[in-house]
Amino acid sequence: MDLILQGAKHALELLIQGDPEIFQVVLLSLRVSGTAVLISLLLGIPLGTILALSEFPGRRLVLSLVNTGMGFPPVVVGLFVSMLLWRSGPLGGLDLLYTPAAMVIAQVALAAPIIIGLTAAAIQQLNPKLRLQILSLGANRRQLMWILLREARLPLLAAVMAGFGGVISEVGAVMMVGGNVKGQTRVLTTATVLETRMGHFDVAIALSLVLLGITFLVNLALTIFQQRGGTR
């Protein structure tokens, strides 16, 4: 019990004092996961929308592959991205392994299927006649897509939350492709693992609190945005 209390007390001290090492880890976490989610959105929203709206042979197969991708074990993603970026691997020449870029790639591989799958589901749950109605009001393809996405904004923001929550709290893949190099690729989750292993519970608790705080704040912001009513 004493261990926990001591740890918590020290953790708060570290946070209040603004420990530079923790600060750096937090910043990198946000940068890596933020970039990964942004890229996943740019890829996933158009792909998910197309998947929901178009008819082509094999569409169901693609959808089930995407849905499988939503539940990819992070270590498997870590393994594949590691092999891709390995010095003798297909993208070895880029020299990206153990860099934040490698972590972004792994996190995109984890978040993109979630966003594609949830976007497709969000668009599909709209009334199919809504699409005809919007077209009949004279929308071109881009305008149609924009209105449909706006209509599906509630489940779409859930997709963003799920994607961000998934990657910022993930540890297996970033550990494998990032290597948890101090000052370079150490993020909140990998640092927490390391500090716990070394018995530095105070630092581990401090990191965990930050992680919890970030997930809470991001979800709070998105929820407020999501629940806001229609605007003129």
Place this chain on the structure above:
Amino acid sequence: MNTILQVRDLLVRVHTSILVEVPHLWLERGEILAVMGPNGSGKSTLLQVLGFLRKPTAGTVFFSGRPVASRRDGLLARRQIAMVFQEPLLCQASVFANVAMGLRFRKLPGSTVTTEVNRWLERLGILHLADRPAQTLSGGEAQRASLARALVLKPAVLLLDEPFSALDPQIKEVLIEDLYEILRHEELSTIFVTHDHSEALRLGDRIAVMGNGRILQVDTPQKVFGMPSSEQVALFTGVETILPGTIVEQREGLALVDVRGKRLEAVTQASPGERVLLCLRPEEVSLMGPNQIRTGTARNLLPGVVERIIPSGFHFRVVLDCGFQIVAFVTRQSRDEMNLKEGDPVTAAFKASGIHVIPR
């Protein structure tokens, strides 16, 4: 030529089933064409093709006399046509934003949008709801917003896909009246899909009856309801008695027809020996009790027995057995006066001109 919209050799097929097959159909400028038919007869599919919302398997749609082929042509034509569906299909935004949607797609200046939207909100009596979220509207208000959203575009053609069928009767009556006034005032070319006879009769300059993806008859309301071209149209337009018979005698347009050994008089030019179908609407048949003195000019009098009495709105449908079945409408009052019961003997009376004859 004054045709605004036209289709030729239209075919819509999904896998092996034919949804719509229409060799020719057209809409005149300023005309209201009502399309009637049972569920699944292809009405909505036809409307979607006419609105350039669905590509037909084969055939051409002409807008203002020109065939619409490319996607760009399609968008340009689509922007001249507006459609309203059975459900209001409003977006999660204010009523104003919903009605402004189409104008904003066309990138019109904000001041024009505001003026036009307000004008049409006012016209449909929902200006006071402009700032309300569309999701909070009642069914009738939402459909008014949906109509305003289409009308604000000043479309060359308005397509209506059963816009009233989900509304309460009273709300529906008022809205039909308002819409009719607008359509006439704006001289809007309109295609109006419905399965409701009274709506089609009230709004349509012409009525097209569809069945199994085909157009069975296109005519004035009087002709479609009074002189259906086939048994299918007759059944759909409310003819309840269809009797197969053979012409026995022809006297200058008045024919004697044999129906299972009974002789009926009907107005037709068909010649003796010709096999025909006699269509008799229930409102053409009046009933007389056994002791009632014969009045009126009905040439056909058939004694029979009341088989069933079925309440139907303000009327009763009376099914008679006269050797074959005949259906008549009686008012509540005449049923009470005659003290009509199942099993009672009665005489069915109807005019020779009350029968419409279709060749078999």
